[in-house]
Amino acid sequence: MAIAEISPLTDTSLNLLELRHRRRESALHQLVHSAFEHQAVRHPALLEMLLSRRERLGSTALGHSHAVTGAWSWCVRTPLVLVGLSSKGLEWEDGARNAIEVVALVLTPGEVAEELHYRRMEAVTSALRLQRHRQRLLDHRDVPTLALLLRELPR
Amino acid sequence: MTAVEGFLELHDLDVLLAQAGDDARRGRLRRMGYTVGPAPALVRERERLAGKLDRRWLNVYERSLGRYGRGLSAVRNRVCLGCRLTLPTSAAPPPGEAQLHVCEGCGRLLLWD
Numbered sequence: 001m002a003i004a005e006i007s008p009l010t011d012t013s014l015n016l017l018e019l020r021h022r023r024r025e026s027a028l029h030q031l032v033h034s035a036f037e038h039q040a041v042r043h044p045a046l047l048e049m050l051l052s053r054r055e056r057l058g059s060t061a062l063g064h065s066h067a068v069t070g071a072w073s074w075c076v077r078t079p080l081v082l083v084g085l086s087s088k089g090l091e092w093e094d095g096a097r098n099a100i101e102v103v104a105l106v107l108t109p110g111e112v113a114e115e116l117h118y119r120r121m122e123a124v125t126s127a128l129r130l131q132r133h134r135q136r137l138l139d140h141r142d143v144p145t146l147a148l149l150l151r152e153l154p155r
Numbered sequence: 156m157t158a159v160e161g162f163l164e165l166h167d168l169d170v171l172l173a174q175a176g177d178d179a180r181r182g183r184l185r186r187m188g189y190t191v192g193p194a195p196a197l198v199r200e201r202e203r204l205a206g207k208l209d210r211r212w213l214n215v216y217e218r219s220l221g222r223y224g225r226g227l228s229a230v231r232n233r234v235c236l237g238c239r240l241t242l243p244t245s246a247a248p249p250p251g252e253a254q255l256h257v258c259e260g261c262g263r264l265l266l267w268d
Binding site for chain 2: 042043046049050060063068071121125
């Protein structure tokens with residue numbers, strides 16, 4: 001009897017990356033560029049503009065060290081959650097005392113219901129709310145750890 | 156800026172303005188921990204953008220927005236995602252090119268790519 005080794009399938013709707021820059025705009029640019037490379041986005045410049053405008057409605061920084069932003073847009077081709085980690089810390093808001101270490105970008109295509117986008121945002125914000133969850137991600141910087149944290153994320 | 160990009164941007168702005176202006180959406184964001192304030196600058200940006208767009212397409216967009224709550228819909232495999240009508244092959248844009256289209260069934264402005 002042959003024994004086949006089955007390797008787990010990679011979840012292509014999640015991605016983790018290291019953020020190189022300290023400014024919010026640079027971090028958003030890097031996240032959007034990564035999504036574009038994954039072919040999850042069309043018109044990346046428009047999406048970047050949308051995310052910058054979203055910040056003007058009110059900051060997407062939640063708590064001390066993390067931010068969760070997102071877009072429900074026709075510029076998004078496939079659902080994707082990108083999480084960026086910053087070792088140096090990001091200057092997310094002017095005058096903010098704490099540096100942001102974890103940034104999540106939740107992308108939902110315009111063709112699905114807006115309700116699903118809100119549920120995806122809720123799943124990500126609640127998964128990253130606990131400091132110990134964020135610390136686990138900072139300690140184990142890999143997609144399986146992220147997938148475990150975001151196991152409740154609606155696809 | 157192409158017509159397609161202009162209407163994509165307008166649609167994204169309208170989604171943001173809905174988040175800022177609608178109590179239910181704002182309440183949901185607040186429960187997630189966000190503070191969403193009024194956005195007079197975004198309203199001005201929308202006016203400025205709408206002024207640059209083709210009046211004919213803009214009328215269709217505004218009508219779709221008023222009737223269905225979204226100004227722009229899309230086509231997947233020749234099917235309007237708004238009303239599920241199959242659109243004629245002859246109306247399809249050349250491969251790799253995105254175009255605006257008006258659905259014959261529901262009158263929505265469609266992004267066809």
